[in-house]
Amino acid sequence: MTNQQSVSEELRGFVERNQISYHSLAAITSIEADTLRAFADASPEGLTRPQSGSLSLDEGERVSMLVSQLTAIREIPDSDRVEGILAALTQTYGFTIPALAALLGVEQSSLESLSESFDSVPEASRTALAVRLTFLVNAINLAGPRL
Numbered sequence: 465m466t467n468q469q470s471v472s473e474e475l476r477g478f479v480e481r482n483q484i485s486y487h488s489l490a491a492i493t494s495i496e497a498d499t500l501r502a503f504a505d506a507s508p509e510g511l512t513r514p515q516s517g518s519l520s521l522d523e524g525e526r527v528s529m530l531v532s533q534l535t536a537i538r539e540i541p542d543s544d545r546v547e548g549i550l551a552a553l554t555q556t557y558g559f560t561i562p563a564l565a566a567l568l569g570v571e572q573s574s575l576e577s578l579s580e581s582f583d584s585v586p587e588a589s590r591t592a593l594a595v596r597l598t599f600l601v602n603a604i605n606l607a608g609p610r611l
Contacts, residue, residue: 471524474531476504484534493530495523503527542594543582549597550579557604568596 478484486497486504493500503519519527553559561579565572570593577585578593585593 471528471531472504472506474535475500475527478531478534479504489530493523493526495519495527499523500527542590546578546582546590546594546597549594549601550575553597553600564597564600568593568600570596 475489479486479489486501489495489500490497499519550564553564554561559567561575562572565575568575574585574589574593578590582590
């Protein structure tokens with residue numbers, strides 16, 4: 465099975481299971497819905513219809529990355545996600561836990577507890593912290609250069 469075939473099959477599966485629509489995919493990727501549909505409808509042999517199912521190299525990379533992330537949504541434990549977010553914010557972007565706590569409007573001890581023992585933090589607090597951390601990551605991503 466080719467990589468393109470695997471990605472197109474996964475993409476088609478998400479749509480067929482009503483997990484995402486071509487309209488949403490187009491809004492996310494800035495690739496026309498008809499182009500995405502044609503790519504997802506590639507033949508079982510991995511061949512695409514002439515001029516209708518082909519993605520540019522850039523488009524193919526973006527769709528492949530999105531499909532891999534959508535596939536991983538349910539496979540990665542929430543504790544690992546939050547740990548990864550905190551690691552990215554502190555190690556990649558240089559935030560300190562006290563600075564993050566101040567920015568997010570939470571107690572420093574709450575963030576420390578979250579980073580040390582995810583399951584020890586009450587679920588409502590975990591959810592609130594995770595939402596704020598995710599919002600911050602999104603803000604950082606939006607502020608970065610467009611490649």
